[in-house]
Amino acid sequence: MSAKVTIKDVVIAYAVLVDESNDCDALDEVVVAADSWRSATDLMRARGYRKVPRRPARSTIDDGAVEVAFATPGTLFRRRFGSSAPWVTNSHGEQE
DSSP: OEEEEEETTEEEEEEEEEOTTOOTTOEEEEEEEESSHHHHHHHHHHTTOBSOOSSOSBSOOOHHHHHHHHHSTTOOEEEETTOOSOOEEOOSSOOO
């Protein structure tokens, strides 16, 4: 599942992705604001996420996800899929 919304010149990208552990239950909801869909998905890949979609499937994203991403463009936020936990910055798979 993936989605994209554009606010002004900022693209908010959302996807449900397998994390780098590749465990069957290791699905994260991921959201990031960037200048383009490609830039956003490149950030997701750089953080170790697999099978990042080439294009979005939907054009709606949860308001909470949009707010957190729009407030800090270029920062990848995640939470476990289906969780009501707050969004947190990506803390695994980061590459310097």
